[in-house]
Amino acid sequence: MESNQVVQALASxxxxxxxxxxxxLVQQGPQGLAAGQIAKQLGIPATTLSFHLNHVQQxxxxxxxxxxxxxxxxxxxxxxxxxxDYLSHNCCEAQPASSDCCNPDRSPT
Amino acid sequence: MESNQVVQALASxxxxxxxxxxxxLVQQGPQGLAAGQIAKQLGIPATTLSFHLNHVQQxxxxxxxxxxxxxxxxxxxxxxxxxxDYLSHNCCEAQPASSDCCNPDRSPT
DNA sequence: TCCATATTTCCAGAATAATGGAAATATTAA
DNA sequence: TTAATATTTCCATTATTCTGGAAATATGGA
Numbered sequence: 001m002e003s004n005q006v007v008q009a010l011a012s013x014x015x016x017x018x019x020x021x022x023x024x025l026v027q028q029g030p031q032g033l034a035a036g037q038i039a040k041q042l043g044i045p046a047t048t049l050s051f052h053l054n055h056v057q058q059x060x061x062x063x064x065x066x067x068x069x070x071x072x073x074x075x076x077x078x079x080x081x082x083x084x085d086y087l088s089h090n091c092c093e094a095q096p097a098s099s100d101c102c103n104p105d106r107s108p109t
Numbered sequence: 110m111e112s113n114q115v116v117q118a119l120a121s122x123x124x125x126x127x128x129x130x131x132x133x134l135v136q137q138g139p140q141g142l143a144a145g146q147i148a149k150q151l152g153i154p155a156t157t158l159s160f161h162l163n164h165v166q167q168x169x170x171x172x173x174x175x176x177x178x179x180x181x182x183x184x185x186x187x188x189x190x191x192x193x194d195y196l197s198h199n200c201c202e203a204q205p206a207s208s209d210c211c212n213p214d215r216s217p218t
Numbered sequence: 219t220c221c222a223t224a225t226t227t228c229c230a231g232a233a234t235a236a237t238g239g240a241a242a243t244a245t246t247a248a
Numbered sequence: 249t250t251a252a253t254a255t256t257t258c259c260a261t262t263a264t265t266c267t268g269g270a271a272a273t274a275t276g277g278a
Contacts, residue, residue, distance in 0.1 A: 003128065010123035013196075015236085016116055023199055035255060047238050050256055055235095069245050069254045080200040084193055087122075090135055091189040124266085144225060156268050159226055164265095178224045178275050 001082045005059070009083045012059040017044065018052050025062055025075040032074030034067070110191045114168070118192045121168040126153065127161050134171055134184040141183030143176070 001009075013019050024041055025033060033041075039049045053073060056062045060079040064071050110118075122128050133150055134142060142150075148158045162182060165171045169188040173180050 003125070007123055007125055007128055010119050010128075014116055014119035014123040016112070017236090019112065019116055019119075026199055036253090039255095045238055046255065047240095047257090048236075051236070051238095054256090066244085066255095069252095071255065075200075077200055080196065084196050084200065087189065087193050087196075090132055091184075091186055091193065126266090145223090148225095154268055155225065156227090156270095157266075160266070160268090163226090175274085178222095180225065 001086045006083065006086050009059040009061055009079065012056045012061050015052075017042065017048075018056055021049075021052055022056060022061060022075065025073055028074065030074060032065075032072040034070035034072050036070065038073065110195045115192065115195050118168040118170055118188065121165045121170050124161075126151065126157075127165055130158075130161055131165060131170060131184065134182055137183065139183060141174075141181040143179035143181050145179065147182065 013022060020042055021038060024038060035046070035049060035053065038053075039046050042049065053062070053064075057064060057073075061076055061083075062073050063076050064073050066072075122131060129151055130147060133147060144155070144158060144162065147162075148155050151158065162171070162173070166173060166182075170185055170192075171182050172185050173182050175181075
């Protein structure tokens with residue numbers, strides 16, 4: 001994962017509404033949730049939600065597919081995993097021995 | 110780690126200069142680096158750096174200690190670990206079985 | 219005490235992000 | 249084809265963040 005993408009992914013989550021949004025989609029699992037349902041759950045207007053959905057989608061952390069009139073959003077776990085790997089790697093590289101910062105079972109990316 | 114703190118920590122890293130700053134401090138390890146040296150490395154004015162240092166320090170991801178005329182900044186790995194744990198937990202909770210998203214050796218925070 | 223160095227705070231301007239209403243688009247059903 | 253539903257795009261406003269110069273503060277040395 002490249003530095004620019006990392007910043008974008010972090011920015012996607014670095015805002016209360018969007019973090020809530022992402023967490024909601026993670027809870028829903030692979031079947032995802034329609035935009036209207038998300039708006040209802042989060043208690044925000046469709047327009048505002050659309051702005052945030054677009055933001056998070058750009059980063060790759062969520063994906064969309066149309067189903068009839070609705071558009072279903074769901075979390076993309078792979079991108080989250082890449083983000084976590086990047087952070088783990090950055091957290092650890094200076095002192096692999098002294099911290100419990102690294103997962104010894106997973107090699108750095 | 111609480112949702113507000115998470116947003117703050119993510120926001121600390123969701124900006125190119127600050128991500129570079131944090132990575133630089135991770136590279137330096139526990140002995141850290143003086144503000145002036147950081148500014149030189151990153152090629153930014155002291156004022157701008159001070160703004161970003163303050164931002165990241167607020168989140169707890171870095172800490173400062175005075176040494177003579179200089180102020181030495183260093184990465185706080187614990188907070189990064191908490192952040193990673195939070196993300197891992199959020200990434201996994203919907204489908205613990207199907208993904209390699211969780212570290213099975215570490216209990217969720 | 220006076221000066222040099224390191225860093226911060228203060229401040230104002232520029233840039234970017236967030237919000238939400240109105241109108242546009244896509245889809246389905248009657 | 250007309251109407252209803254779901255969502256988005258357009259746009260203007262407000263809010264927040266970023267930037268860097270000038271001045272203030274802290275420290276150590278002559």
